[in-house]
Amino acid sequence: MRRVRIGLGLASIFAASFAAAQSGDSSRHSGYQDMGPALQKMQDDDSANPGMLFVQAGEALWNQRTGAANKACADCHRAAAATMKGVAVRYPAIPPGTAKPVDLEGRINLCRTANQKAEPLAGESRELLALTAYLARQSRGLPIAPPDDPRLGPFREQGAELYKRRQGQLNLACATCHDANAGKKLAGVTIPQAHPDGYPVYRLEWQSLGSLKRRLRNCLVGIRAEAYAYDAPEYVLLELYLMDRAKGMKLEAPGVRP
């Protein structure tokens, strides 16, 4: 009798661990875990991660005076390692005195135009990517922490709606792949859960650093939808939702992805 009970106990343990293995892919995790060990090593090693080239360039830009005000970022913000720690994990946010959320890139450009009296940097330009990567690097390892600003609520909901809306010729929503089918294979590649925890990322396919906006545009083209205009607010809305969805996950920027 006793032996039978032990047997049953073992069976239920096996059943539980089998279920855990099955649902292992659906538990929330970074795209980092879906990569092979070689790529993980590449991201972890600062001297092999090509994103660090941009971080290095961003540091130079941080200290370089520019614009009509002839000010460098460092003139006001001092050492980024101290003052910019924890900034990247909060964005998108609503800057003081405004009503609309902006992402980190948008915030950098706001600072440039308002305080440095300089031209805003073009989206996906090397300079903007470098500064963004430099700021994001200061928050590496910190948990993603969207701000508690109640004004963000409606924007976040709009982002969630966009995420779940089917669109394009293939009639797919972001959620179709990244929620319902994450962890399965698409053309031999594991479908990631789409967490924005490594941006800006060095994507091997791009052979360059790129922003989350670029990644979102890629996906939109992939489902044969018309990508939103470069300056469209939809990207910020989606990013708001994605950052909230990834709340508490550790920032890996600059990440490396295949």
Next chain:
Amino acid sequence: MVNVLINVPKTAKRGDVVEIKALILHPMETGFRPGTNGRIIPRNIVERFSATWNGTEIFRMTMTPAIAANPFVSFFAVANESGTIGFRWSGDEGFLAEESVTITVA
């Protein structure tokens, strides 16, 4: 702006095998791709990379268009004497980058 990342241990024991890693920002344009105007984008690659230890060449390689952008090179050397490790990349369009680091061998 030339942008280089080099990783060499600052110190080593005499006779140690040290790993030397060098990463450089470069587009490595193959010369086979058409641009948005339909014309071939001219080739722009790093052709040669070499490393010296106190002036003596310890590593040399020729790069080809098949090497991805931002080439990363890693190799090993035996640490025999303190000094400077120099790196040199040269290639198309007059590209030339030089960088050096020091290592103390005890």
